Amino acid sequence: MINLTDSALDAVRNAMAGASEPVGGLRIKVESGGCAGNKYLMGLVNEAEPDDTVVERDGVKVFVDMNSHDMLAGTTIDFVVALEGAGFTFENPNATSSCACGKSFG
Template structure:
């Protein structure tokens, strides 16, 4: 299971509301790349993929493709506002290594 904090839920909800086109939810994927070997990829999407796992909390739908689901199991996603910049952070218990930016893991 993936957990989104209240701050992350609010950030996603605000992004969906501000989107110029209809949005069905947030897709979270893990892809090759980044400084530690794997990177998180998030984006708003207009429809669910038939192979996606769908998580819904407080009206916000999150879609995770099957390849990424295992690598994200148990992850808590937060949205932080800081002087250095704002963005999503990931507390992923499956990550053996991570980079300083927090967007990449191995």
Template sequence: MIQLTEAAVDALRTAIAGSDEPVEGLRLMVESGGCAGLKYMMGLVGEAEPSDVLVEQAGIKVFVDPMSIAYLEGTTVDFVTSLEGAGFTFDNPKATWSCSCGKSFG
């Protein structure tokens, strides 16, 4: 199961409310690339794909494609604000290592 922290839920609710287009939920996926071999991708979407796995938490729908769910199982998504900026972070127990930016892993 993928978990969203309270801060991530709040950030997503704000993003959804501010979207110019209708939003059904968040697409979370893994793609080849990044400095560590795989990278996290996410974005708001208007509808799910038929093959998506649905994770819902606190009214936020998260859509994950079947290939990505194997990499993301057990991941916690957080939203962090610091002096360096603000953004989503991923605590993925399946990642054996990650790059310093935290957006790619291997």
């Protein structure tokens, strides 16, 4: 369903290790907004919600809410370090359009 590259896994592990509270995994969801219609939201959370899909790779759990599941199916998440800065990128086969920053899609 969702794939995290090795670089993304390392970034999530580092964030989890540095968290001040216990972390159960990474929540990824889609909300209305952004310049292309939908935006990605990510954050560390303690546990999954009852209706979440849980994907685990190399010990990292990713929680996806039921409303975002279809929009994120097949998405690859990477963590890129470039001259402009570092951050997560999304390669989403369900997106028909995206904004220049890559954080919003339609």
